[in-house]
Amino acid sequence: MTEKKKIYSDEELIARFQKGDERAYIELVRRYKDRLLNFVYRYLNSYEQAEDVVQDTLLKLYTSAHMYREIARFSTWIFTIAANLAKSELRRIKRRRVVSIHDMGFDDKEYEIPSEAYSPEKETTSSYGEKQIQQAINTLPDQFKTVIILREVQQLSYEEISQILGISIGTVKSRINRGRLRLQKLLKELKTH
Numbered sequence: 001m002t003e004k005k006k007i008y009s010d011e012e013l014i015a016r017f018q019k020g021d022e023r024a025y026i027e028l029v030r031r032y033k034d035r036l037l038n039f040v041y042r043y044l045n046s047y048e049q050a051e052d053v054v055q056d057t058l059l060k061l062y063t064s065a066h067m068y069r070e071i072a073r074f075s076t077w078i079f080t081i082a083a084n085l086a087k088s089e090l091r092r093i094k095r096r097r098v099v100s101i102h103d104m105g106f107d108d109k110e111y112e113i114p115s116e117a118y119s120p121e122k123e124t125t126s127s128y129g130e131k132q133i134q135q136a137i138n139t140l141p142d143q144f145k146t147v148i149i150l151r152e153v154q155q156l157s158y159e160e161i162s163q164i165l166g167i168s169i170g171t172v173k174s175r176i177n178r179g180r181l182r183l184q185k186l187l188k189e190l191k192t193h
Contacts, residue, residue: 010074017065025065028074029058035154036082042149043086044093045138053089057082076163079156083146083164090142136186144179151176 008016008024010031016024036057041050060081068077137145150161158176162169 011070014065014068014074015070018068025062028061028078032075032078033058036078039079039149039154040082040086042134042137042153043083043145044090045134049089049093050086053082053085056085060085072163073160075156076160079150079154079160080164083150087142132187132190136183136190139186140179140182144175144182147172147175148179148183 008027010028013024013028017028033054036054037050040053040057041047044050044053057078061078068074137148140148146165147161150156150164151158156164158169158172161172165172167175
């Protein structure tokens with residue numbers, strides 16, 4: 001007779017890992033790496049940078065597992081770590097992008113600024129392609145962008161989002177509603193261009 005393999009909850013796995021069970025860590029990584037990558041990618045819009053942030057998140061899980069307490073769900077804790085690291089990376093990227101035009105000489109003509117204008121080649125068969133939706137999400141202010149990604153893409157509950165961001169559930173609902181309205185407006189604008 002074959003023995004049935006027990007399926008542990010995330011909280012049971014982190015507790016086992018805290019006691020030294022390396023297999024529990026491997027299982028948590030297996031469960032969360034793709035979800036985290038999807039979340040961080042949508043936040044940073046760069047697969048390579050998202051991979052780095054997820055790697056840092058999983059390293060932090062490994063080195064800081066002892067800090068997890070079962071006052072929140074494990075998913076909330078790990079997404080909070082990823083969100084904080086993604087925000088730090090985004091700030092770092094924005095600081096790096098600042099270039100003064102005065103610093104550029106006449107010899108620097110190879111720099112091209114890509115046009116954000118409508119291009120028929122980018123149009124897809126559906127009225128809103130994935131790129132247009134991602135582009136619209138990326139133009140949202142961070143406070144709306146984060147809640148939209150956590151709710152619409154990651155499909156987390158209002159309570160989980162509240163815990164991850166450290167804001168009230170009422171604020172989460174308000175930001176989601178306002179973010180959705182802005183997103184609809186942006187998508188309509190993209191469609192007319």
